[in-house]
Amino acid sequence: MDKKQIYHSVKLEKDKCVGCTTCLKRCPMECIRVRNGKASILYELCIDCGVCVRICPHNAKVAQTDPINEIFRYKHRIALPAPTLYGQFRNVTSVDHVLSALLSLGFSDVFEVARAADIVSATMRELLKTTTARPLISSACPAVVALIQVRFPELLPNVANVLSPKEVAGKMAKEEYSREHNVPIEEIGAFFITPCPAKMASIHSGRSGYVDGAIAIQDIYGLLSSQLRQPVSEKIRKKRHASWQGVNWATYGGECASLHRSNTLSVDGIHNVIYALEEIENGKLDDLEFFEGSACEGGCVGGPLVFENAFVAQNTVRKLVERMREEDGDLPPALPAPRDDILTDPCAPRDTLKLSDNIAEAISMMERIDELTKTFKGLDCGSCGSPTCRTLAEDIVLGYAKEVDCVFKLKEKVEQLARQMVDLTNL
Ligand code: SF4
Ligand code: SF4
Incomplete structure (x- = not known):
């Protein structure tokens, strides 16, 4: 199976999703993101466990089966x-x-x-x-x-x-x-x-x-x-x-x-x-x-x-x-x-998300992720739309998110801008 296309039963009904982040916090594979008020699934990591189907309070996650x-x-x-x-x-x-x-x-x-x-x-x-x-x-x-x-x-x-x-x-x-x-x-x-x-x-x-x-x-x-x-x-x-x-x-x-x-x-x-x-x-x-x-x-x-x-x-x-x-x-x-x-052939690994095919680049990206993670509060609150501070750092390095998606970073940025405005008006 493993080199064939992987089919996923778990889907998102986007219209029903209100972006509440309930599923994001419970997904065991950390493969849900919420951006622009809607959830999405990183299917490379999804194992169709159905946890999100069970817990979504708005029935936006569904499991497709045959009629x-x-x-x-x-x-x-x-x-x-x-x-x-x-x-x-x-x-x-x-x-x-x-x-x-x-x-x-x-x-x-x-x-x-x-x-x-x-x-x-x-x-x-x-x-x-x-x-x-x-x-x-x-x-x-x-x-x-x-x-x-x-x-x-x-x-x-x-x-x-x-x-x-x-x-x-x-x-x-x-x-x-x-x-x-x-x-x-x-x-x-x-x-x-x-x-x-x-x-x-x-x-x-x-x-x-x-x-x-x-x-x-x-x-x-x-x-x-x-x-x-x-x-x-x-x-x-x-x-x-x-x-x-x-x-x-x-x-x-x-x-x-x-x-x-x-x-x-x-x-x-x-x-x-x-x-x-x-x-x-x-x-x-x-x-x-x-x-x-x-x-x-x-x-x-x-x-x-x-x-x-x-x-x-x-x-x-x-x-x-x-x-x-x-x-x-x-x-x-x-x-x-x-x-x-x-008896069957042994199971093979699945292709999952990679930082880069280039090893040197992947190592440098990993270092950047470690550095960025340290700059976050470590609360894993999910408000940024990534399940943990570390996954937010990964998403930023991969270009899928911005530092200001973190509410604390956003607050810092706003405070910094406010200070600059005050300085400018005092000139
Ligand atoms: S729990 Fe349901 S409504 Fe909330 S973000 Fe996930 S899919 Fe959307
Ligand atoms: S089915 Fe399981 S692994 Fe896939 S997105 Fe839902 S909770 Fe995560």
Whole structure:
């Protein structure tokens, strides 16, 4: 994917933006600027985490996903529901009701992403035996993978070269459907039912090409709710289902739990993930076997495109998993065999903002940025339209901002001019 055009799901609806700077202060990548009363995104740094979508009080930041009608571009249409979808319906007693409701929206078939998660778990267990990278870092959350590509490229060799569950689901769903119905793969469209913009972005940046689109959970929640009381379809009854362990991936820690290793770490929330990655980069967590980072708090149930409150959804998933475990006699599920065909090329770094291609010039610009930063108050107030004093210094050196964008510098300048005026009138 990495040398291809990167698609971004998160966009600004400029008309709605009032330039309040709320998003600028919370963006974990410091990639929002507010100039002339409007926000803009430096897409070279954006990881589509959706923090700004969640917090903009004016709904000016939006996550673009595919409308449900997109599925009808394909003769055969498969829904790939994230396990998070099950957590949206408080009274659901079986995933079969949700899967049947998806068929009623016009899908020809469904393939649980939780089932693919079981395969990823099995493959990851094997990888832990053969790879020496420690900690091995999960490739499941695309916002975390993008974060590593942009900000922690030294850690890229630690990222597991395994397709994410949604990509494995797309691959297997198409292969199985093509075989069973004797139709060409090109006629089959696989659509992920997504909790977050990062997954939409990764699908349309085309890392694997196994998934053709992403539909936001919140966009089809109402349609699905109205269908949940319908009897379970015979087709769904006969399907192979995911284990409770795969469904448990909806909440953070689910992936680590599926590995059955003691020395693993799960961290949720993008700011916490950044802190943990800094620790890994500094060699402070070298004894760790596996690291699972989720950009959203609580894991995928906390995604910005879900309908249900993250805590309630977490509880619903937990109850569902408990029920499934009881039905299984509380035994660990028999995982499918690991698969070599879901291994991928290693992740490459992304091209990000550079000061200059000329090293000497870049060093001199860096020195200028350091000097300028020292002249600011260090309050990181954001009033200048850059998220921190240092980013303002960078913006000035790159020619995107002026020193007087800083309110304190402006005040100094005005006071200086006032003094000069007084001096002139006294002549
Ligand atoms: S939060 Fe950001 S996008 Fe929303 S209105 Fe304020 S500056 Fe504009
Ligand atoms: S999606 Fe995340 S990284 Fe991108 S601009 Fe919004 S808060 Fe920043």
